[in-house]
Amino acid sequence: MQGMMLVLAFITTALLSAVCGLAPAFVERRSVRTRDLGWVAGLWAAIWVFCLCAYHRPGLAEGFDAFRLIAITAMCGWAGVCIAALRAFGRRGLRFVVPVLLVAALGAEVFVGNVAYFNTHSYQPFQLMDYLDPNVNVGRGTGTYTLDEDRSYLRFLEIDQPIYNLHIDGLVNDDTDPLHADSALFFKIEATDEANSELNTFGTWQVGTQAPRTHTISLDLTGNVGTLTLTASGYSSTYAQYPVAVTMTGITANTPRAMNFSLLRCVAVFLALLAVYGLRPASGLWKRRWLAGNVCDRGVALVLGAVMAAFVIVVPFWQPGNTGLATEHYNTAYWDGESTV
Known part of the structure; x- marks a missing residue:
């Protein structure tokens, strides 16, 4: 089924690329040229190169379902329409270009700004605390786990399944110091996987208690994970030290990321595209003598x-x-x- 969906995606994106790449020739009522065919091939190749990079974990073909088929087809259609419109109407002035750039900015926010949403949509989450070593000294409440300076170590055993990301659930700051309301801590991540039979360090996870975006981290582990450890340490600088003092309800592995449409980011991309269009070499802004004018x-x-x-x-x-x-x-x-x- 996954193979059929992948083949269907190749076919639909190829058809869309052909339609969008050849559309300017029909709009301008001219014959198809070699460069039109180049746009067709370039658009199709660019879409799949982007998909190979975006769906690198666990892989493009892994979990290829109808949702991924629709997402890739929609992205190809968006990119193709924007390119075809700019090629056909790009020289007709701002009233034609501005709507195209607006559509380009909206699509960039959906497909590029939220690439993690599409990449993780097929993930199967599980609770990492189910594999917590019972001998680890950690504060245990009713559905909660507490870390402090004396209890800052978590070890998870016999996981035996892939882990692509981690998300801290219900993180609460237990530090009562008013200056530490927005405290931060670090987790040193060590794990064994199919490429490392002994614990190997896979980086540091910086978590801000009031920064939800930092509560999730992507990992680059190979195959099934056997043992995973998290060692917490407080943030420290010359003039500020934040101790380890947090409570969480759990840690979810392989959590799907939510769609996060940022209007501010979309507007910024739109303005950037508008600036690029306005500052292109053929623009009148380069030919006008501003300081010598009126x-x-x-x-x-x-x-x-x-x-x-x-x-x-x-x-x-x-x-x-x-x-x-x-x-x-x-x-x-x-x-x-x-x-x-």
Whole structure:
């Protein structure tokens, strides 16, 4: 069944690529040229190269179902329509190009910005705490597990199945210090898999208690996992130390990621595409002498320069931790309690 779905996906994407690649020739009422065929082949190849990268865990053909068929076909249709529209109407001005760029930004947000959603849709989740070593010293409540400075180690035995990602369920910060409300901790990940018979380190997992996106991490393990250990340590810097003090309800392995449509990211992509179109070599912006023009042209140039200068000044102070400044009123988490700066 999976093989049939994969073959069907090859056929449908090839047909869509052919239609979208040859469409500009029919719109412009001309004969098909070699470059049209090049667009057909390029679009089809680009879609499948992207899919090979996007579905690398556990693999493109693994778990290839109707949902993946529809997703890949829809992505091919979106990319093909955008490319065909730009080729056919790209020289007719903004009123034709802006709608195409808007569709391109929306599709990029859905298919590229949420690639993890499509990649993990076929995952079969399981609770990792079911494999927790009973001899591990960890705080155990009614459906909860507590880690602190004296109990910071988790070991899971005889898992014997693949693990593609981990997600912490119901994470709660137990640190009562007001300055540690947004604390962070690190998990050192070690595991044995089909390529490593002894515990091997697979990186560090940084978790922010108030940052839900950090509660999930993707892993690059080979085949079935035998033993997995997580060793927690608190975040520490020159002026701030956060102890290990958290409670969780569990750790889910192979959790499907949710669709996360970001309007801000979509708008940013749209503006970036619009800027690329406006700054292309054939654009009139390159041919216009702004500073030598009328008052309006000079005003636009001055405003643009002021915006760029403001970014240079404002961006370093946007995130307090990046400024290098800390006082009793500003960036207090990094203040040593004595120095004026």
